[in-house]
Amino acid sequence: MSTMRRISKRPTVTITVDGAPLAAHAGDSVALALLAAGRGGFCADAPGGSPRAPLCLMGVCFGCLADIDGRAGEQACMVLVRDGMIVKTGGHDGTG
Amino acid sequence: MERVDVAILGAGPAGLAAATVAAGAGLSTIVLDDQGAPGGQIWRAAGDVTRDRALARLLGASYGGAMEAIGAAQAAGAVFHPACDLIDANGDGALVWLDRANGGLREGQARALIVATGARERAVPFPGWTLPGVINAGAMQIALKQGGAVPDGPVVLMGQGPLLLLVLQQLLAAGADLRAVLAFDGAVPSVPFGAMARAVFGDPGLVAQGARLLLGRMRAKVPVYRDIANLRAVGGDRIEAVAFDSDRRRQQIPCTWLGVHDGVIPNTQVTQLLGLAHRWDNAARCLVPVCDDLGRMEGAPVWVAGDGAGIGGARLAGVRGARAAHDVVRALAPDRHDAPAARALAQTAARLAPARALVAALWPARDPLALVDDDTVLCRCEGVRVGTVRAAIAAGASGPNRAKVATRCGMGPCQGRICGPILAEWVARDTDTPVGALRVRPPLKPVLLADYLTLEQE
Amino acid sequence: MSRGADIAIIGAGLVGSALALGLTRHGAQVALFDAGGDDFHASAGNFGLVWVQGKGIEAPVYADLTRRSVALWPAFQAELAEATGHDPAYRRSGGLKIALSDGEFATQTDTLARLHNQRAALNTELMDGDSLRAMIPALGPEVRGGTFCAEDGHADPLATHAALRRATQRAIIRAHIHRIEPTARGFTLHSETGTYEATRVVIAAGLASDALGAPLGLSAHLRPQRGQILVTQRMERFLDLACHTVRQTTQGTVMMGDTKEDVGYDRGTTPMAARAMVARAVRMFPHLADARIVRQWGALRVMSPDGLPVYAQSETHPGAYLVTCHSGVTLAAVHARDVADAIATDRLTDTWPELNQTRLKGAAA
16 A cells, blocks of 8 residues: 655644544645555546546645535645544545 | 735745845735745745754755745745635736635735746656556655655656655655666766856856765665656556566566656746746746746736746745846835845856756756557546547647647646646647647636635625 | 638638538538637637527527527537537527526516517526426525526537537638638638638638628628636536526536626636626525636627627628627537528528628618
8 A cells, every 4th residue: 555654753633534533743734644644546537537646745736636624625735634624535626 | 905015926935035135125025825834845844844853854955044034034024925825816916816724815916926936847647647656756755844754665766857866865865665766867967068067166066966866876776777668557546566668678666656757847827827928948848938037027017036937946046036026126116226236146146057057958858748658648637548639639639728628638627737738748749830838717726616705896 | 732612611610610511511612711729719718508598589580590500409419429429418408597686587577578479588488486496406595586498408619619620620721811802713812821712702700700801891890798707627417407607517517607798809807707607606506605616718709789690691792701690509500501501502691681791781880
């Protein structure tokens, strides 16, 4: 599985992704937290379409769209994790 | 409606230097950036990185001058608007942005605009590049800077350019399991002596850094493959291996991550949206804004600075940002124009230029379609494949915008940022016409309908 | 490439391509001139309605022409899809004009009563909000009512144009014709890259038509009228029928557009227009608030002084025609059939005398 390990110590932030808790590091973007946890292809290119994976992590590729705290289609790489944040993935263009 | 003298788009080295000069001359100055903290990509998460001992040791060299530049812009009185996505703008200096920190669309009106939106990595399409685990090498560095996150499992890097060499060193230092480098470039570049001498004389630091990185790749105990052909990322729902021909032999290397990089290109979204002139730089294979030495564009009170004005690297970016801002001061408040400082900056820019030219000569841009087949996805957002676009061009699509309406290539949420430059170059080549560009439309990033309703009505 | 043609058509947009398709069917040797460049102008910018409701008030000829085209659309679509593999995605879904207030609903009621006996109001019925919500569950509580016409529908304008281009591919010549010169045997067409001869010529060059037609005694007194359009990301399907200013495409994106602006040739956009269109769309369909706008653009409608199509046949230069309209999608089917037939048999003015240019004399002043 494509995961990432950490070489720096940061406080843990817990977010909820598709109903399940996910431990992230403070300072992570939502996209990085998902990628590091091995959840690469978390948005689809069309309703029922094939998965799309983040490419750039800097707001260019729109391959990381997710529903974040009720806002559909957010660029998950541009939003930093926050305790209690609710993320929905798997929909097309980040519709959760 | 926020009325200011100067609005600066982007808080990287160029934007921060520009803000320091403009605000320092007493002009009311705002700096918009889509990130939550200033620094741009090169100085991303500067505070976190410099405070964290492990990261500072690994990345610190890139952050020289970061805290000083951020502090100087703040001390000069520039107002930083973090987490703001520019949505719309026009040549009269009217701006609309989404304030993600506070919610809602905001409007601004500036007498001068300095566009310092930096660069993005050039897209490199190949079969399987949409598989999770395939990622830009620059994104691997972002993971490191932002979260101290290192790709786990076997890693392969592919491409060329200084950033790829830097990421190679940083990943090795971070203990990544690097299995191979698929190099687009040669082992030892050949450079004319004169060009090398000018570069060393003008910017010895940059040349030394480049030499260290090249040597680093040679010394790393990682196999380097060259003359890559028939490349494919192999896997089901994520990458499991990379397969390719090298020296006419088929290779297959298992990996969980493939980092790809083939240089960077300017972010021209804003200047294109403004309808200002751009030209195709044939050597660098990218679109660049047409501007004078100071970054001033024709037809609107707009200046460009930093990599967004044509790739120049971080050292030059700060100089170009400051020069643009001096010119803005000269235009808006001539009595406060610091001519000697502007002249000194011009000399610095001239001194740094040869080293930058050397970098460009060492890693010439490649054919962006070198690795595709007809089944390769070109437009990741809409899932449009190379063969579909090929058919549209054959059927008479005589420009990128015609190819776009015929295939939906470039119509998705990224609005052609990834596939657009490739499409434009391809159509031009096949139709023997000048390279165009996908038309940039508002909103610059997709906006919730609910957010539009927060715009104050006239 | 032959440099002589029976009929040259200047302009390869929706109008010119549809005429070319029809004229080719007559066995004529057709040359369809495409100015090239990177843009199809009006043909790539439009909204995609195939619409009859309210069209041709005080102009029964336009109401009839529109209905005729809508009747021809299914066969037109089938022909294009079969010949080219491109489906224009036409759906006779029914069309709805929504009223969001008592005032708007009262205006609709009055108009429909006044037009009761006119062909423009044929098969159009008034419906109240609850009946509409029963039909379209996504409609919000602010919808007061609307007028519904079962003959209305919509198509994908880009796919329609792509199919027409494919179908007429062999006739297309890439050249920007900037001057048409009458000669003893027909017309000489001048471009930067060469000249071409044709026995007859049809000008279908959108807003460039008047300049080309003037030396041939053809003028439609055209002016640009800007319409701004917004399009969302793809959404789950919620709307089959076309709502005049809001429609969901076959790809799932939602288009919104209802501005009519006289701003010359400025194809730009304004944030305030976006806000106004969004505000109305969200009142119609509240769940759109959670969707995202991906693009906003401006396109120029090709407007004649009375808003009707111009089917002009030159009196001074027989064999020269000018064809233009602002409803290139709706009328595509009739252009490819009846209008092409009338040109082929040189009976354009005889067939639609009310749409000839003579009606416009002095109108442009």
